[in-house]
Amino acid sequence: MSIHIQNVSKTFGNTRVLNNVHLEIPGGELVALLGPSGSGKTTLLRIIAGLEQPDSGRVLLSGEDATDRNPRDREVGFVFQHYALFRHMTVFENVAFGLKVKPRSERPDAHAIKKEVHRLLKLVQLDWAADRFPAQLSGGQRQRVALARALAVQPRVLLLDEPFGALDAKVREELRTWLRHLHEEIHVTSVFVTHDQQEALEVASQVVVFNEGNIEQVGTPETVYDRPATPFVYHFLGRSNTFTAQGKKGFVRPHEFEVVTEPLGPDFREGLIRHVHLIGSVARLEVEDVLDRSTLEVELPRTHFRALGLHSQSQLYFRPEQLTVFD
Numbered sequence: 433m434s435i436h437i438q439n440v441s442k443t444f445g446n447t448r449v450l451n452n453v454h455l456e457i458p459g460g461e462l463v464a465l466l467g468p469s470g471s472g473k474t475t476l477l478r479i480i481a482g483l484e485q486p487d488s489g490r491v492l493l494s495g496e497d498a499t500d501r502n503p504r505d506r507e508v509g510f511v512f513q514h515y516a517l518f519r520h521m522t523v524f525e526n527v528a529f530g531l532k533v534k535p536r537s538e539r540p541d542a543h544a545i546k547k548e549v550h551r552l553l554k555l556v557q558l559d560w561a562a563d564r565f566p567a568q569l570s571g572g573q574r575q576r577v578a579l580a581r582a583l584a585v586q587p588r589v590l591l592l593d594e595p596f597g598a599l600d601a602k603v604r605e606e607l608r609t610w611l612r613h614l615h616e617e618i619h620v621t622s623v624f625v626t627h628d629q630q631e632a633l634e635v636a637s638q639v640v641v642f643n644e645g646n647i648e649q650v651g652t653p654e655t656v657y658d659r660p661a662t663p664f665v666y667h668f669l670g671r672s673n674t675f676t677a678q679g680k681k682g683f684v685r686p687h688e689f690e691v692v693t694e695p696l697g698p699d700f701r702e703g704l705i706r707h708v709h710l711i712g713s714v715a716r717l718e719v720e721d722v723l724d725r726s727t728l729e730v731e732l733p734r735t736h737f738r739a740l741g742l743h744s745q746s747q748l749y750f751r752p753e754q755l756t757v758f759d
């Protein structure tokens with residue numbers, strides 16, 4: 433199901449949270465709403481769900497105006513950051529809940545419900561946990577139950593609000609990959625809110641970058657990272673240095689420097705390593721630019737760092753391989 437957001441604005445008190453937002457999400461995409469805290473992502477998600485009304489503008493689902501449609505009639509599934517599972521129900525009962533409360537005319541019989549719940553639990557790889565209670569599961573497992581529960585009513589859109597926000601880094605990473613695979617399997621239009629750049633870039637097919645109630649850019653992860661439309665997008669998506677080369681001021685990402693131990697040409701600058709952080713396979717260096725005494729962040733593969741024989745206080749030469757300039 434496609435989602436069209438047309439000129440949506442929303443104000444709470446004196447704060448304009450969404451400012452004439454326009455967004456088109458084709459059916460079957462996995463879209464990340466990415467932006468800093470308070471930029472309006474959750475509000476837009478709630479407006480799509482029908483949990484919040486826009487002050488102006490429209491929401492179209494599959495091309496039909498759904499702005500005044502009740503949340504129940506929008507066929508959306510919702511997963512929140514804090515797994516809102518029923519604690520007194522088993523995993524099976526939690527997933528079955530949405531099916532059991534359907535009006536009698538639409539409700540599947542007990543046998544069909546059982547079959548469907550087991551199919552969904554297999555999909556989220558938790559079939560073995562059907563008889564457990566939420567308290568007997570890890571955070572990541574509970575979040576997968578929440579997802580199975582949201583999918584049980586066969587939503588045409590899946591909305592996820594910081595679904596992995598409350599989990600530790602390792603589990604988050606596993607669930608990212610898992611969500612991407614799941615989406616490849618079921619292909620339901622999905623929109624998730626995150627303030628984590630890495631998460632958006634790794635999981636989504638399209639990334640929507642928010643800033644203070646405005647959309648700064650919409651594009652594939654590659655596009656928003658490699659061709660940011662605005663300085664905000666550039667800075668929000670990764671670490672950066674301000675750098676002036678040949679009279680042009682621009683930005684350079686830490687890994688976009690070429691580092692050598694001898695000046696190979698006139699465009700190489702001299703630097704001094706002030707500090708070395710070894711982080712996994714990467715060496716992150718604080719480098720003092722001898723020319724203007726500014727400090728730059730430079731990253732290179734640890735193996736390359738070793739091969740150059742560098743260490744703290746070493747002298748080196750560097751030049752940007754890429755300078756991003758905004759007019």
Ligand SMILES: Nc1ncnc2c1ncn2[C@@H]1O[C@H](COP(=O)(O)OP(=O)(O)OP(=O)(O)O)[C@@H](O)[C@H]1O
Pocket residue numbers: 444445447449467468469470471472473474475476625627
């Ligand atoms: N029901 C409400 N009443 C009043 N203010 C609200 C309400 N909901 C949200 N806001 C305010 O609107 C702004 C945007 O909130 P929103 O939750 O959409 O941002 P967000 O980008 O999702 O941020 P976060 O990642 O922190 O959730 C915030 O300043 C928030 O305090």
